[in-house]
Amino acid sequence: MREKAIVTQVDDAAAAAPIIEMSGVCKWFGEFQVLKDINISVATGEKMVVCGPSGSGKSTMIRCINRLETHQKGRIVVDGTELTDDARNIGAVRGEVGMVFQQFNLFPHLTAIENLMLGPVRARKMSRKDARERAEFYLERVHIPEQADKYPGQLSGGQQQRVAIARSLCMEPRIMLFDEPTSALDPEMISEVLDVMTELADSGMTMICVTHEMGFAKRVADTMVFMDAGEIVETADPGTFFGSPRSDRCKRFLQQILGH
Amino acid sequence: MALLKPGTVRILCICTLALFVTGCSANWGWYVVDPTTKTGMSNLMFLLGGLRYTILLSVTAILISIVVGLLVALPGLSNNRYLKLFNRTYVEFIRAIPILVMILWVYYGLPQLGNIQIGVFWAGVIALALSDSAFQAEIFRAGIQSIHRGQYEAAQSISLNYTDTMRFVILPQAIKRILPALGNQLVYMLKMSSLVSVIGMQELTRRANELVVTEYRSLEIYTILVLEYLVLILIVSAGVRWLERRMRADERG
Numbered sequence: 001m002r003e004k005a006i007v008t009q010v011d012d013a014a015a016a017a018p019i020i021e022m023s024g025v026c027k028w029f030g031e032f033q034v035l036k037d038i039n040i041s042v043a044t045g046e047k048m049v050v051c052g053p054s055g056s057g058k059s060t061m062i063r064c065i066n067r068l069e070t071h072q073k074g075r076i077v078v079d080g081t082e083l084t085d086d087a088r089n090i091g092a093v094r095g096e097v098g099m100v101f102q103q104f105n106l107f108p109h110l111t112a113i114e115n116l117m118l119g120p121v122r123a124r125k126m127s128r129k130d131a132r133e134r135a136e137f138y139l140e141r142v143h144i145p146e147q148a149d150k151y152p153g154q155l156s157g158g159q160q161q162r163v164a165i166a167r168s169l170c171m172e173p174r175i176m177l178f179d180e181p182t183s184a185l186d187p188e189m190i191s192e193v194l195d196v197m198t199e200l201a202d203s204g205m206t207m208i209c210v211t212h213e214m215g216f217a218k219r220v221a222d223t224m225v226f227m228d229a230g231e232i233v234e235t236a237d238p239g240t241f242f243g244s245p246r247s248d249r250c251k252r253f254l255q256q257i258l259g260h
Numbered sequence: 261m262a263l264l265k266p267g268t269v270r271i272l273c274i275c276t277l278a279l280f281v282t283g284c285s286a287n288w289g290w291y292v293v294d295p296t297t298k299t300g301m302s303n304l305m306f307l308l309g310g311l312r313y314t315i316l317l318s319v320t321a322i323l324i325s326i327v328v329g330l331l332v333a334l335p336g337l338s339n340n341r342y343l344k345l346f347n348r349t350y351v352e353f354i355r356a357i358p359i360l361v362m363i364l365w366v367y368y369g370l371p372q373l374g375n376i377q378i379g380v381f382w383a384g385v386i387a388l389a390l391s392d393s394a395f396q397a398e399i400f401r402a403g404i405q406s407i408h409r410g411q412y413e414a415a416q417s418i419s420l421n422y423t424d425t426m427r428f429v430i431l432p433q434a435i436k437r438i439l440p441a442l443g444n445q446l447v448y449m450l451k452m453s454s455l456v457s458v459i460g461m462q463e464l465t466r467r468a469n470e471l472v473v474t475e476y477r478s479l480e481i482y483t484i485l486v487l488e489y490l491v492l493i494l495i496v497s498a499g500v501r502w503l504e505r506r507m508r509a510d511e512r513g
Contacts, residue, residue, distance in 0.1 A: 068413050094419050105414035109432045118428055119418030164414075171418050 018077075019044045019175060019206055020065060025074035027060060034060050035071065036230040042223075044174075047201050048208045049217040049238075052227035053253060058210040059102075061227070062177045065208070066097040079174060095123075098168030102180040104160045106152040112163045113139065113148040116170045124171070131170075138166040142196050158189030162196055169200075176200065178209040212257055218242060226250045268494050275487065292477040293484055303471060307484055310464035314492070317381065317456060317463060318449045321388035325449075326442070328389065329396025334426075336401050347397065354394035360455050363387040367459045384456035392449060399441045403434035436507050443500030447493050454489075464488050 020042040027035040034057045042048055050058045063069040064076060067083055067090045076083040078093045107115050116135035120126040126134070139145045142162035152160050161181055168176060178197065182190045194216045201207055201220045211217065217224060217238060224241035226234040226249075234241065234250045242258075245251050293307070294300035336347030357365075367383040370376065378386070407430050415425040435442075457466035468485040472478045 066417060068416065091419065094416060097417075099413075099417040101410060101414065103410050105408075105410035107411065107414070107429055107433075109436070119420065122424045122428065123419035123421070167414075167418065 017044075018042055019046075019079050020208070021075070021077045022061075022064070023075050025061075025064065025071045025076060027057075027064065027069065027071045027073075034230050035064070038074070038232060040225065040232065040235070042175075042206060042208060044206055045204050046206055046222045047220050048223045048225060049221040050208065050210045050225045050227060051212055051214075051217070051253070051257075052233075056227040057230040058227050059179050062179055062208055062210055065175075065177060066094050066099055068099070095171070096174045098171060098173035098176045100161070100165050100168055100176065100178045100181045102183050104152070104157075104164045104184070106160055106164055106167070108152050111149050111151055112144070112155070115152070115163060116167050119167065119171050134170055135166070138169045139163075141169070141199075142166045143192075156189060157185045158192045161185065161189075161193045165193075165196055165200070175206045175208070178207065178211065180210050180212075182211065182213055214242075214254075214258060226253065228253070268498055271494065272491070275490065279483070279487075288480060289477050290480055292475050292480050303475065303481075304484075306471060307464070307467050307481070307488070310462060310467040311488065311492070313381075313461060313463040314450065314453050317384050317388070317461065318446070318453045321385045321392065321453070322446050322449045324385065324389035325392035325396050325445075328393035330400050332393060332397035333400035333404065336397065337404055347401075351394045351397055354390060357391065359387065359391045359452050360458065362391050363455055363459060366390075380456070380459050380461045383459060384453070384461050388449060388452060388456070391452075392445060395445060396442075399438050399445070400434070403438035403441075404430055406437055407433050439500065439504050439507065443497065443504075446496055446500070450492055450496065451489065 018041040020040070022038050022040045025035055025038040026033065038057075038061055040048070040061075050062065052058050060069055064071050064083075065078060071083075079096050081089050081092045081096075083089060083093055106112075107118070110118065113132065113135050116138060117128065117131040120131040120134055121128055124131075136145060136148065139148055142165055144159055144162055144166075147155055147159055147163070152163065155163065165181075181197070182193050185193065190213065194213060197207075197209070197216065198220055207220075209216075209220075221238050224234075224236055224238050225232055226241070226245070226247075228249050233247050234245060236245075241250075242254065245254060291297065291300060293304045295304055332347055332350050335343035336351075338344065363384065366387040367378065367380070370383075371378060411429055411433070412425060415429045420429065453463060454465035457463060457469060460466065464485060468481050472481050475481065
């Protein structure tokens with residue numbers, strides 16, 4: 001079993017400076033408040049798993065971190081850059097943050113390797129040769145180098161999601177966000193994606209994962225976050241979280257998803 | 261070559277056969293375009309000579325209208341109120357002008373605005389392109405709107421800017437979807453180019469009109485005209501369909 005340190009409590013000053021900090025973040029969709037006073041702090045290298053019932057604001061919360069959603073109140077600081085309307089700041093943050101989506105969102109008209117190369121070539125101004133080398137390296141890392149020249153439509157769901165992970169890694173981000181990466185997959189393909197995510201976690205990547213895969217959470221997470229109705233109800237290390245959750249809402253949720 | 265499909269060939273055969281049968285009736289006088297006689301041949305060549313201008317006119321106009329249409333469509337997709345307003349105004353205003361009226365306005369009206377001289381060809385191109393651009397704008401808007409939001413989000417998450425997102429992610433997918441509609445517009449444009457005959461453009465219709473005036477055989481000459489458009493458009497349709505198949509071949513497993 002890996003040692004589970006509560007990284008937020010490490011007193012070494014450098015490690016303690018959070019790479020992601022959300023304080024007092026609120027967001028409304030019209031009249032409906034989706035995020036209520038969200039406060040989280042993620043240290044470099046920390047793995048945070050966010051769970052909670054659907055509609056609890058988990059996805060919205062992590063989408064705020066790379067500004068796919070805008071927050072209306074509070075502060076979000078990513079690696080020293082505060083997210084405001086300033087396009088330069090948004091660009092800087094997106095350069096540091098990779099995102100993996102539930103629906104993969106691969107570009108269907110490009111082959112796997114072209115999907116990977118597009119960001120490095122266009123946004124990072126890399127030469128096509130260097131970008132191809134980097135893309136091949138990351139395809140290798142997600143264990144599908146042989147699928148490089150296939151189109152997304154020719155790949156299985158698990159392979160598509162691994163290509164999507166590799167596409168994000170090609171931008172060499174310091175933080176990876178996963179928005180229910182296995183929810184759209186057939187059961188037999190979930191483990192191949194979780195394996196890749198576990199390897200990524202072991203390599204020291206800072207990660208926030210929204211997922212209901214509790215086995216993965218137990219294995220990988222430094223911090224568990226439970227959200228319900230737009231609030232963070234509980235934040236704890238996995239041992240405490242699964243062993244003795246404090247709130248009733250969290251207990252009930254865990255019973256439901258671990259119960260079967 | 262995939263351009264001449266059995267279906268296309270069949271349609272042409274039926275038309276030729278129909279012509280042959282009707283040609284036997286006493287009311288027809290095919291001598292006017294009989295390639296075995298000297299005048300017949302020169303009449304025929306005169307008619308076919310218009311093909312060049314019809315094609316040149318339509319293709320130039322459609323290329324311009326696609327570019328203008330895209331440039332009008334993009335502001336319509338922004339969140340800015342004024343950009344949207346520009347898009348709506350352009351589309352509604354241009355779409356309301358009949359093509360013939362547009363041609364007359366550009367050729368006879370516009371030069372009086374300043375001291376500009378516009379030739380027949382460019383007047384025709386401008387009028388056709390303007391009229392068509394409003395429709396192209398709507399086609400592009402629909403195509404771009406049909407692309408799932410996740411594609412934009414994925415592009416943003418790998419730091420692509422707006423131009424790159426459009427150029428490498430959204431438009432290639434959108435164009436594939438609107439290809440049938442673009443093909444439609446090209447066919448429409450080929451037909452509408454006949455209207456430019458009213459300002460004296462020497463394209464297919466104008467030449468047919470001129471020949472009818474001297475030869476008095478409107479039935480045969482206009483039948484040839486119909487066939488010229490038919491062949492042209494069948495070729496274009498086959499070409500568009502070939503392009504669609506080729507673009508689709510990519511993604512299928």
